[in-house]
Amino acid sequence: MFKISEFNGSLFYFSTMKKSVFYLLILLTACAPKLKSTIQLALPALSNNALVVVLDISDDQAITEDLVGSIVAKDGGLSVNCTYYENILNLKDLARKAGANVVKITEHKTPDKWSTCHRLKANIYYIKTPKTYETQIEWSADRKLTWDDFKGKPDTLKYPNTLALTNSGFGYESGINMFKEGKIFVRSVFNNYDSWVVPEGRNDYVLRHEQIHFDITEIYSRKLRKELADASITSDNVAKAKPIFERVFSEMERRQTRYDQETQRGDKKETQEHWEAVVELELAKYDLYKSN
Secondary structure, X not given: OEEEOOOOOEOOOOOOOOOHHHHHHHHHHOEOOEEEEEEOOOOOOOOOOOOOEEEOOOOOOOOOOEEEEEEEEEOOXXXXXXXXXXXXXXXXXXXXXXXXXXXXXXXXEOOEOOEOOOEEEEEEEEOOOHHHHOOEEEOEOOEOOOHHHOOOOOOOOOOOOOOEEEEEEEEEEEOOOOOOOOOEEEEEEEEHHHOXXXXXXXXXXXXXXXXXXXXXXXXXXXXXXXXXXXXXXXXXXXXXXXXXXHHHHXXXXXXXXXHHHHHOOOOOHHHHHHHHHHHHHHHHHOHHHXXX
C-alpha cells in the first residue's frame, strides 16, 4: 500500500543592489561555497559511492559512536552553487574524505539579504551500521528497499487488512545563480519512519510490491525533471514550476492508487508481474532524466 508525502519546493529570491558598479564586482569575485573540515579522529577515506546518512538539524537521535570531527559549508563571498541540495552533497563528500558516514546538521542558515546560500555546519561520525540512523532514502537503482528500511509503527486501525505501507514523495528546490540561470533540483525519497510492515507481511513478494510503489515515485520525479526542462524552467521563472509540479504529483497519486487497485495490493500475482514490467520500461524511458 502507498501513502504520499508532498515536498514543497524551496523557492528563494535574491534582491540585487542598485549601484551598477556593484554588478562589476560580482562578476569579478563570485566563487564556490567555502568548505572546511576540522578532524579530530584520523580515519581512511571512504569510497566515492559509500553510503553517508544525513540527519537534519531537527533530528534528535542520540549518536554515541565515534565523532570524527566537524564540517562547514558557508558562503565564500558571493557564492553560487550553494543550494541546500548542493551543499548537502558537498558535506557528504567532505565526510567521505574524512572517513565518516553520518552527518548531523548542527546549524542551518537559510538564504537572506546577506547571502543567497544555505550555510551549514555539521558533526560527522563513523558508524558501523549507518543505515540504523536513516530517516530518508533517496531513490537509487543500486539501492533496493529491505524490510529493515520500514521503521514506522503499523497503523492497523487506519489501514486495516494492510500488510505494509510505503511513504514516499518527490519535491524540487530552485538553485540561485547571479550570473546565469540557476537549476531546478528534483529528488524522490522514501520516508523510513512513515513506512511500516506487520510481521506477517515480511516476505519477498510483499517487499517487491512496495518497491514498485517507490519506483513509481521515481518515474514521476523523472517526468517532472523532463517537463521542467521542456518548459525551460530555471530560477528566473521558477514560479511557473508550481503548476507543473502539482499536475505531475497528481498524476503520480492516481497512478499509485491504480497500482494498488489493479494488483489488489499485490494479491493478484499476474497483474503484479505486469506492473513490474511496465515500471521497468518506464524507468528506462525517462533514463535521461534520472539525475539533476
